[in-house]
Amino acid sequence: MGCQMNEYDSEYLSSRLNEMGFAPVDAPEKADVVLINTCTVREKADQKAFSLLGRVSRLKLRQPGMILGLAGCLAQKEGNRLFKRFPQLDFIIGPRELGNIGTVLDDVSTCRKKRAAISLDHSPLTSFTRPLRNGKITAYISIMQGCNNFCAYCIVPYVRGREISRPPEDIVAEARQLIANGTKEITLLGQNVNSYLWNEDKNHDFSALLHELNALKGLLRLRFTTSHPKDLTDDLIHCFTKLDKLCPHIHLPFQAGANKVLRRMKRGYTREHYMTLVKRLREVVPDIAITSDVMVGFPGESRNDFEQTLDLVDKIQFDSLFSFKYSDRKGTLASYMKNKVSEEEKASRLSVLQNLQDAITLKKNRSLENRELPVLIEGYSKKNTQLMGRTGSNKIVNLTLNTIYIGCIVNVYIHKGHLHSLSGRPLDFGRSLIT
Secondary structure: OHHHHHHHHHHHHHHHHHHOOOOOOOOHHHOOEEEEEEOOOOHHHHHHHHHHHHHHHHHHHHOOOOEEEEEEHHHHHHOOHHHHHOOOOOEEEOHHHHHHHHHHHHHHHHHOOOEEEOOOOOOOOOOOOOHHHOOOOEEEEEOEEOOOOOOOOOOHHHHHOOOEEOOHHHHHHHHHHHHHOOOOEEEEEOOOHHHOEOOOOHHHEHHHHHHHHHOOOOOOEEEEEOOOHHHOOHHHHHHHHHOOOEOOEEEOOOEOOOHHHHHHHOOOOOHHHHHHHHHHHHHHOOOOEEEEEEEEOOOOOOHHHHHHHHHHHHHHOOOEEEEEEOOOOOOOHHHHOOOOOOHHHHHHHHHHHHHHHHHHHHHHHHOOOOOEEEEEEEEEOOOOOOEEEEEOOOOEEEEOOOHHHOOOEEEEEEEEEOOOOEEEEEOOOOOOOEO
16 A cells, blocks of 8 residues: 555656656756655665665765755654754655645755655645656546554554545546546555545545546546455445446455454454455455455464464465565554564564465466456556556456557456466457457
């Protein structure tokens, strides 16, 4: 989720800078302004951001006219301390202040004074034009920001603020603009996307928003992430059968398979409730793809607790997992907990978990061999030798196809399932092309 939200925020910043007369360059040393957008969900993200900031700070020593800024969650978390650690830094701007990037940049360039814009009192970003994304087949729309859950390990409520939703008409307007620019698939984003609610009105909840967006002409596919199990309602589950553009895929983090750990995490549901939700989803949509987040080594997690996580993964058979080691986030409840699991043990558990999930994912992908699936063609593959697209279940498919079909849904015969992707060939376009 973090990377998708950051991609959306980066796109917003790029658009605003473009409106101010700036144009992107291909290397920092060519830039008048270098703005680093950051995540701080896990310690590794902090380390990468600090490393990049250090490299650009050294570059600025040779080019003192450059303006250097840090945006996003790390800027919010660290605040003014960053100026002491990185004297070359000109400004910091938090997630709720991104709409003020023009004012901040004007202040810095005019007065040459350091500026910290890190208030959490502002509303989420409003709609914006995205000239840099014309013709982009898939796009994100942030429909809300912040979180009210305060899970014991999570820093999001502290760096993105409390939960606040955007007006539905604002979201629809942004979707229309994307579609007019060539977008065919939209993914709705939120730290807890299925708790979306406008003005406390049940007629403007998340299911209602999905219905409204599903009706937009020119849109081929609709997705959303990330969902919280405690807010997955029966009404939302039935949207998968009622809405023809809503893809049969849900990302539903479970984080741990032991109730004892879930209670300490303050997740608000039990193992049994989570498994009931999965059962209900598969009753309504038998072929739905379910992906999830899980961490290992939460403070106090015993070997038996970890075995329960493995058991849950084995029973549910996720299509894929984002798995990671627990790391302290300063200021969260978990950071003060005792009985921390050693790094060696966390690494060992993560390896076991990932090996189990890799076997499940490969088996699932191979089960799609010799099947015909609709695939939205997005562009070139990573190796740039073929085109790639995604199934409704969000699986990557690589195939040889003329570029004129980018942005179309074509029926594809899957001849090989790999661990991270599928290989296929297009079928007769006379019966399989959707634009």
